[in-house]
Structure formats: C-alpha cells, structure tokens
Amino acid sequence: IVTKQNPDKIRNELYDRLFNxxxxxxxxxxxxxMNSTTAEEYLVTNWSLLKEAVNELNPDFNAIEAGAEACDVLIRCYLLDEAIDLALKRLL
Known part of the structure; x- marks a missing residue:
C-alpha cells in the first residue's frame, strides 16, 4: 500500500522489481x-536521451557495438526512476 509515510520504500521496491x-x-x-528494427525506430528521435543515459549510467557504453536494442534498454533503465516518481505523485 502506498502512503505518504512510505514513498521512498515503495520507490525502492518498485525500482528493484521493475529494473529487470x-x-x-x-x-x-x-x-x-525483441526486434532490432523496432528498437531502431524508437531511437530515431531519442539520440539526446541516449546520450544522457550513457553519461549517467554507463559512460563506457558503445552504442554502435551494443546495437539498437541495447540502446533502447539503456534509455528505458535511465527513465525508470522518473516514471516511478510520476506514478507515485499521481497516487499520493
């Protein structure tokens, strides 16, 4: 149950559960x-977001070697905290 008394605990539990x-x-x-072409389509307008995700999560990440699917996953992991925060704000 999400309450105003436990948002950090809930945030951490959600992050741990949803990250993988x-x-x-x-x-x-x-x-x-599960499709490199679809992942490439998702990246088309998100290059700056990929750059932010790389800088924040994995500065040694090589997008060319990793491929589109890995780039898409990195962005999704990068945005997870923000998505959880937005969801919790709506619930509280």
Missing amino acids: EDSVTGNASRSYT
Missing part, C-alpha cells in the same frame, strides 16, 4: 522490443 522486468525495461533479456 522485460515488459518495462527489457533489461533481463537485453531487449524490450
């Missing part, structure tokens, strides 16, 4: 889309 959830980030299997 394929239907949220794709991190467990290293692909959310």
Whole structure:
C-alpha cells in the first residue's frame, strides 16, 4: 500500500522489481522490443536521451557495438526512476 509515510520504500521496491522486468525495461533479456528494427525506430528521435543515459549510467557504453536494442534498454533503465516518481505523485 502506498502512503505518504512510505514513498521512498515503495520507490525502492518498485525500482528493484521493475529494473529487470522485460515488459518495462527489457533489461533481463537485453531487449524490450525483441526486434532490432523496432528498437531502431524508437531511437530515431531519442539520440539526446541516449546520450544522457550513457553519461549517467554507463559512460563506457558503445552504442554502435551494443546495437539498437541495447540502446533502447539503456534509455528505458535511465527513465525508470522518473516514471516511478510520476506514478507515485499521481497516487499520493
């Protein structure tokens, strides 16, 4: 149950649970889309977001070597905190 007394605990539990959830980030299997062409389509307008995600999460990440699916997953992992915060704000 989400209450105003426990948002940090809930945030941490959600992050831990969702970080490796394929239907949220794709991190467990290293692909959310299970399709490189679809992942490439998702990246078309998100290059600056990818740059932010790389800088924040993995400065040694090589997008060319990793491929579109890995880039998509990295962005999804990067945005997870923000998505959880937005969801909790709506609930509280």
